[in-house]
Structures are given as C-alpha cells and as structure tokens.
Amino acid sequence: MAVEAVAVATTDLASIQASQMGMKAIGAGLAVGLTGVGTGVAEMGIGAAAVGAIAENKDFFGLGLLFTVIPETIVIFGLVVGLLLLF
Amino acid sequence: MLKPKQMSRLLIAASRDQMTPVVTELYRHHLFHIEEYVEGGKAGYEGFKIGTPLSGASEVSIDLLKIRAIENAVSINADDMDPAQSGTRAELKARIERELPVLANEVEELTQKRGKLENKVKEFEQKITEITPFADIPADLSVYRGYRDFTVYAGYVAKEVSLSVPNEMQFVKGKEKNFVVIVALSAQKGEVERALQEAAYQSVQIPDETGSPQERIRFYTEQAAALNKEIAGLSAKLDAVRQQHAGFMVACEEYLRAEAEKSEAPLRFATTKQTFVAEGWVPSDKVEEISAALVKATGGRVFVDVLPMDLEHDNVPVEYSNPQFAKPAQMLMDVYSRPKYTEIDPTLMLAIVFPVFFGIIVGDVGYGLIFLAMCLGLQRMMKGEDGQMFLKVLRNASISSIIFGLLFNEFLGFELTQVVGWVLGFGGVPNLIHGYAGFIMPSRHLLIGATEAGGHGPAIPALMIMAIWIGILHITLGRVLGMYNHAKQDHGEHRTKTVMANFGWLAVMWGILVAIWSNVAMPYMPDLTGLPVVAAGFTLGTFIGAALILVGVICIARDSVLEVIELPTIISHVLSYARLVAVGLSSVAIAMVVNYMAIGMFISPGMKELSIVGIVMIVVGLVIFLFGHTLNVALGLLGGGLHSIRLHYVEFFTKFYKGGGIRYVPFGMKRKFTEE
Numbered sequence: 180m181a182v183e184a185v186a187v188a189t190t191d192l193a194s195i196q197a198s199q200m201g202m203k204a205i206g207a208g209l210a211v212g213l214t215g216v217g218t219g220v221a222e223m224g225i226g227a228a229a230v231g232a233i234a235e236n237k238d239f240f241g242l243g244l245l246f247t248v249i250p251e252t253i254v255i256f257g258l259v260v261g262l263l264l265l266f
Numbered sequence: 267m268l269k270p271k272q273m274s275r276l277l278i279a280a281s282r283d284q285m286t287p288v289v290t291e292l293y294r295h296h297l298f299h300i301e302e303y304v305e306g307g308k309a310g311y312e313g314f315k316i317g318t319p320l321s322g323a324s325e326v327s328i329d330l331l332k333i334r335a336i337e338n339a340v341s342i343n344a345d346d347m348d349p350a351q352s353g354t355r356a357e358l359k360a361r362i363e364r365e366l367p368v369l370a371n372e373v374e375e376l377t378q379k380r381g382k383l384e385n386k387v388k389e390f391e392q393k394i395t396e397i398t399p400f401a402d403i404p405a406d407l408s409v410y411r412g413y414r415d416f417t418v419y420a421g422y423v424a425k426e427v428s429l430s431v432p433n434e435m436q437f438v439k440g441k442e443k444n445f446v447v448i449v450a451l452s453a454q455k456g457e458v459e460r461a462l463q464e465a466a467y468q469s470v471q472i473p474d475e476t477g478s479p480q481e482r483i484r485f486y487t488e489q490a491a492a493l494n495k496e497i498a499g500l501s502a503k504l505d506a507v508r509q510q511h512a513g514f515m516v517a518c519e520e521y522l523r524a525e526a527e528k529s530e531a532p533l534r535f536a537t538t539k540q541t542f543v544a545e546g547w548v549p550s551d552k553v554e555e556i557s558a559a560l561v562k563a564t565g566g567r568v569f570v571d572v573l574p575m576d577l578e579h580d581n582v583p584v585e586y587s588n589p590q591f592a593k594p595a596q597m598l599m600d601v602y603s604r605p606k607y608t609e610i611d612p613t614l615m616l617a618i619v620f621p622v623f624f625g626i627i628v629g630d631v632g633y634g635l636i637f638l639a640m641c642l643g644l645q646r647m648m649k650g651e652d653g654q655m656f657l658k659v660l661r662n663a664s665i666s667s668i669i670f671g672l673l674f675n676e677f678l679g680f681e682l683t684q685v686v687g688w689v690l691g692f693g694g695v696p697n698l699i700h701g702y703a704g705f706i707m708p709s710r711h712l713l714i715g716a717t718e719a720g721g722h723g724p725a726i727p728a729l730m731i732m733a734i735w736i737g738i739l740h741i742t743l744g745r746v747l748g749m750y751n752h753a754k755q756d757h758g759e760h761r762t763k764t765v766m767a768n769f770g771w772l773a774v775m776w777g778i779l780v781a782i783w784s785n786v787a788m789p790y791m792p793d794l795t796g797l798p799v800v801a802a803g804f805t806l807g808t809f810i811g812a813a814l815i816l817v818g819v820i821c822i823a824r825d826s827v828l829e830v831i832e833l834p835t836i837i838s839h840v841l842s843y844a845r846l847v848a849v850g851l852s853s854v855a856i857a858m859v860v861n862y863m864a865i866g867m868f869i870s871p872g873m874k875e876l877s878i879v880g881i882v883m884i885v886v887g888l889v890i891f892l893f894g895h896t897l898n899v900a901l902g903l904l905g906g907g908l909h910s911i912r913l914h915y916v917e918f919f920t921k922f923y924k925g926g927g928i929r930y931v932p933f934g935m936k937r938k939f940t941e942e
Contacts, residue, residue: 241601245915248908251845252838258848259730259841266726 207261214257221250271587272550279543280568291563296934299547303536317532330522340508349938380500390490400479402438408476419448423465517939582607585930592617594658603925623910625666627850632678637664673707679857729847731790737843744921745772763825770821777814784808860894
C-alpha cells in the first residue's frame with residue numbers, strides 16, 4: 180500500500196512539475212506576444228504620423244525615428260518578464 | 267573633442283570696387299560662414315541695403331541652367347563620378363563659350379525628337395487598346411458609325427443581354443467581362459438602354475478607323491515598333507554624347523556653380539552706395555590666415571576685425587571637432603540634431619558606445635565578418651559622402667561584433683571554439699547540440715535541439731544584470747553631462763535649479779538602487795542586506811535610499827513640479843537597456859534554430875545515407891542554412907543598429923542633449939573637377 184502511494188505521489192509530482200513548466204511557458208509566451216501587440220498598436224499611429232512628417236521635411240527623420248521607437252520598451256519589458264519566467 | 271570647433275565672428279568692410287577680389291578670396295578659402303544681412307533688422311546698420319549681384323551673374327546662371335538641363339537629359343550625376351581635373355580655368359572658360367551652346371543644341375534636339383517619338387508611340391498604343399475589344403468581331407471598323415436611324419452600343423457587360431426589340435448583336439465572351447456590340451433603332455433607345463443597364467453595361471468608345479480590326483492592330487504595332495527602334499537610336503546617340511562629354515559637363519557645372527555662387531554672394535552682404543560690409547563666422551584658428559589673405563588680395567584696402575561674441579543671442583554655426591575615428595559618428599548626430607555651440611558635443615561618446623552596444627547585441631564572429639565584408643564591398647561602390655560615413659560607422663560596429671563574438675564564443679550560432687577545433691582538425695564536426703559557456707562574457711547559448719543532458723543554458727541573470735549596469739552607468743553619465751550643460755548655459759537662480767534638478771534625477775535613481783540592494787541580494791550587485799536594522803525591520807540602507815529619493819524628488823519639484831510625474835521613466839529607461847540582451851538573445855535563437863533545422867533535421871540524416879533522397883535532403887538543408895542566416899544578417903543589422911542608436915537617442919540624449927545648432931556652411935566649395 181505505502182509503496183504504491185509513494186509511487187503515485189512521485190508520478191503526481193513529476194506531472195505537476197511538468198504542468199508548472201508548461202504554465203510558465205504559456206505565461207512567457209503571453210508576456211511577449213501581448214506586449215508585442217501593444218507595441219504594434221502604439222507604434223502604428225506614431226509611425227504613420229512620423230512618415231507623414233518626414234515626407235514634408237526630411238530633417239524630421241531622427242526625431243521621427245525617436246518617437247516611433249518609444250513604445251518599443253513595452254515589448255522589451257515583455258521579453259524581460261518572459262526570460263525571467265523561463266530561466 | 268566634446269566641444270564644437272571654436273568660432274570667431276569676423277567683420278569685413280571695404281569699398282565696393284573691392285567686392286570681387288574679396289568674394290573670390292573668401293570663396294577660395296572655403297572658411298567663411300556668411301551671416302545673411304536682413305534689412306532693417308540690426309542696430310548699427312541703418313541705411314544699409316542688400317547688395318546686388320556682381321556683373322555677369324545672369325549669363326552664368328543661364329549657362330548653369332543649360333548645363334543642368336543637359337546633365338538631366340543624359341542622366342549624369344556628379345556624385346557618382348570620380349574626381350578628375352579637366353584643364354585649367356581659362357581653358358574651361360574658353361571651352362564653355364565655344365562648346366556649351368553646341369552641346370546644348372545637340373542634346374536638346376535629340377531629347378525633343380525622342381520626346382515627340384515617344385508621344386507618337388503612346389498615341390499608337392492608345393489606338394491599339396481602343397481597337398482590341400473589336401478584334402474578335404468579324405466586321406469592318408467602318409460599319410460601326412454613320413447611321414441616321416440606328417444607334418450603335420459597344421461596351422462591356424457582366425452577362426448576356428436579351429432584347430425584346432429588333433436588333434443586331436455581337437457577343438464576345440471574355441474571361442472577366444464580356445464585350446457586346448448592339449445596333450438597334452434609335453427610336454427604341456429607352457428599351458435597349460434599360461436592358462443594358464441591367465447587364466451592368468460600361469460603354470467603350472468606338473474607334474475612328476476603317477478596315478479590319480486585326481489588320482489595323484497589326485499596322486499600329488508595326489508603326490510603334492519602328493518608332494521604338496528610332497527612339498533606341500536616339501538614346502544611343504545621347505549615350506554617346508554622355509560618354510564623350512561627361513568629364514567636361516561635370517567640370518562645367520562645377521565651374522559655373524562656383525561662378526554663380528560667387529556673383530550672388532553680395533545678396534547676402536550689407537551695402538551702401540560706396541561700401542559693403544560682410545559679417546560671418548570663421549574657425550578661430552583660421553582668422554589670421556583669412557585676414558592676411560584678404561589684405562593681400564585687396565592690396566590693403568579692406569578692414570577686417572574680430573567682433574565680440576554674444577553666446578546667448580548669436581547663432582554660432584557649429585562645426586564638429588572630433589578625432590579621426592569618431593568622424594563617421596557625426597552622421598548619426600546629424601540625424602538627430604546638430605549640437606548647439608554652447609553644449610557638449612557627444613559625438614565622441616556615441617562613436618565609442620554605439621559600436622559597443624552593436625557588438626553586445628550581435629556578438630557573433632561569423633555575422634561580424636559578413637558585415638565587415640559587406641561594408642568593404644559597398645565602400646567601393648558607393649560614392650556619396652554620407653554613404654561612406656554610414657559604411658564607416660557600420661565597419662566599426664562590425665569590428666566590435668567580431669570582438670564581442672570572441673567574448674561570447676559564438677560563430678553563426680555555433681560554439682566558436684568547436685568550429686575552430688573542427689577547422690584545424692583536432693575536434694569533431696561542430697555538433698551544435700550541446701550547450702557551452704561564453705568566454706569572459708556570460709553564455710548566450712540556448713538549449714535549442716539539445717540532445718546531451720546537463721547542457722549549459724544561457725546565463726540570463728548574469729546577462730540581464732550586465733545590461734542593467736550598462737544602463738545605470740550610461741544614464742548616470744548622461745545626467746552628469748546634463749548638470750554640466752545647464753551649469754554652462756543657464757544663469758542665476760534658474761541655473762542652480764536646473765543643475766539641482768539633474769542631480770535630483772540621479773539621486774532618485776541611485777536611491778531606488780540602494781533601497782533595492784538593501785532588501786534583496788542580487789548577483790553581480792552590491793549586497794547591502796547585511797547592514798544593521800534601524801527601525802521597523804528596515805535596514806540602514808533602506809533609509810539611506812529613501813532619503814536620497816526624497817531629496818531627489820524635492821530637487822526635481824523645485825525646478826518643475828510637473829516633471830515629478832515623469833519619475834517612473836527612471837525605471838523604464840534603466841530597464842530599457844535590457845534590450846541589449848533581449849535582442850541579442852533573439853538573434854542567437856534564430857541562428858540556432860536555423861542551424862538545428864539545416865543540420866540536425868536535413869544534412870545529418872542525409873549524410874548517413876547517400877542515396878538520391880539523402881542528397882536532396884542535404885541540398886534542402888543547405889538552402890535553409892543560407893536563407894536563414896541571410897535573414898538573420900538582415901535582422902541583426904536592423905536590430906543591432908536601430909536598438910543601439912535608439913538607446914542613445916531616447917535614453918541617453920534626453921538627459922542632457924538639446925541640439926538645434928546651425929550647420930557650419932562655409933562660403934565656397936570642395937572642388938572635384940576643377941582647379942581653384
């Protein structure tokens with residue numbers, strides 16, 4: 180009886196650990212994916228406006244690039260969270 | 267270094283008859299940045315007027331327009347040509363008088379002829395498209411018009427048309443739309459039009475032609491072909507003109523441009539009836555040289571003086587002054603904005619830190635070598651100055667990638683030491699399947715396709731903390747520079763406040779750090795958790811951190827209360843440096859996935875069994891390998907370059923750099939094709 184229970188417990192433990200790993204992987208994926216979408220949505224408007232401004236005046240390129248990449252930080256945060264979850 | 271070139275404000279005054287020698291001398295030296303005179307703007311200039319162009323200006327301008335039109339017509343671009351001298355000034359001048367009108371006539375005639383022929387070809391093509399729909403109807407084109415009681419409908423319909431009135435109909439079924447020609451009594455117009463409308467009728471113009479449509483199409487095609495041949499002949503002639511006169515044309519343009527600029531210079535001077543005054547900027551170390559030259563050229567009949575500078579109100583033009591290796595980075599500075607005369611010029615820091623960031627992100631010997639080869643190859647092909655600068659920036663960055671590749675121990679996603687061992691013959695084939703340690707730098711090796719147990723995964727915490735440290739130091743440097751800039755530029759109480767505000771930002775950042783270190787022990791960071799507990803379970807470090815934050819917030823708020831809502835950017839900016847690791851890791855991951863797919867899934871199994879299937883698998887593997895790494899090279903260039911420069915523009919420059927300086931554009935030109 181007792182031996183069986185221990186065996187069951189260890190297999191349970193292994194499967195629990197495995198599913199925990201899976202949950203972490205899902206979490207990491209969501210972190211990167213959703214922040215990526217967020218960055219994309221945020222950059223959409225800025226990028227369109229910046230391209231318009233650059234078309235009017237080429238000197239705006241540097242500043243336009245700067246504004247466009249500001250939301251990039253969001254996805255980097257996502258990546259950091261993802262990496263911290265996995266490792 | 268760290269400062270723009272020192273400038274002096276120069277005033278040149280002379281009588282009007284000395285205008286030509288003065289302008290010529292200034293143009294030759296290519297040092298004097300003219301400050302344009304605006305009428306009625308400045309004290310002490312009452313009664314002065316804007317000057318008039320030197321004599322001969324309009325002739326030169328007309329010639330310049332001519333030569334530019336020719337260059338356009340034969341598509342010559344001076345930027346794409348290697349510098350080459352073509353004769354002395356006098357020779358060139360004589361040649362321009364003699365040859366330019368002839369050349370202009372010849373080119374104009376040729377281009378006009380070509381333009382006419384091209385228009386004709388277009389006309390014929392238009393006719394062909396008009397006739398084409400009728401080609402499948404076996405009727406002469408003349409039968410479609412000239413009726414009194416009948417109306418002819420021709421056009422496209424979506425479906426077949428059925429009419430209840432007497433009519434003659436030709437229907438051609440097409441792939442997307444059907445063509446129909448209907449002849450019906452004009453009296454029954456309403457009925458027919460209703461039916462056509464139901465079939466989504468789109469009318470087509472009936473061509474004004476006679477004869478069978480097939481024949482007419484053939485006729486026009488032949489005509490167009492003949493004209494095209496003629497056009498090709500004319501283009502070849504224009505090409506020959508270009509081949510023959512390219513050197514002359516660019517030299518001519520340069521000469522005329524110089525002449526035009528010289529003769530229009532007085533438009534930027536202040537003049538009276540008898541005298542003129544020019545104000546402008548010259549690098550301080552050249553003042554002597556240019557004054558002496560002016561005195562010599564005019565025989566002493568000129569007054570040159572250095573005026574005092576007013577740093578707050580003068581728009582001093584800015585010329586970079588950097589060591590040779592940092593010069594290419596000036597291009598990256600100009601993309602953002604040229605520094606003001608009074609502030610620190612961060613080009614040198616950019617020139618050092620940008621390649622380092624790029625190297626940390628790419629960090630692969632293989633990719634570094636590919637970038638380097640690309641740069642050296644393109645350097646020969648590109649002729650423009652900006653392009654060359656950009657390639658030099660890239661070259662420095664790729665050398666840095668190779669160095670960091672050695673430190674990271676990476677070669678196209680493989681382990682570098684393994685690849686070296688394999689090439690030198692003392693190791694096995696690189697198996698990519700086991701993890702490895704970095705060399706000096708922490709490992710970035712992911713366990714992709716790992717088959718051996720106990721592999722060495724990436725040292726994520728070490729990498730992250732390295733990136734955070736870089737961020738902390740970079741931002742601290744930025745804030746210190748900000749304090750320096752404000753101390754230099756501002757005055758009085760405002761100056762103290764802005765300097766203290768910059769100090770405040772630093773205090774908050776370090777306060778947060780000290781507070782974190784006092785509560786959590788982290789690798790590669792100071793551990794302050796051991797400090798004695800003071801009160802409420804918090805250690806001394808926590809209180810020091812909190813005090814720093816408080817002092818910092820007060821300093822910031824004293825300058826501007828609104829700035830306080832920006833406080834979270836301290837954390838986001840520091841964490842933003844994590845991209846150095848994150849983007850790099852993603853590039854490593856792509857490289858390893860490509861290697862695993864190419865070698866692990868195709869080439870290795872294919873090698874085991876050298877049948878046809880095996881060979882196909884090896885070929886597929888090689889294609890995946892090449893395609894994948896090409897993609898990663900492109901991504902590495904984009905990711906490495908854009909993220910490194912962004913860290914400068916957004917995280918670093920916003921701390922101290924304003925920019926908005928005026929570019930130093932000295933009067934004169936860099937001659938490529940003509941002598942001084």
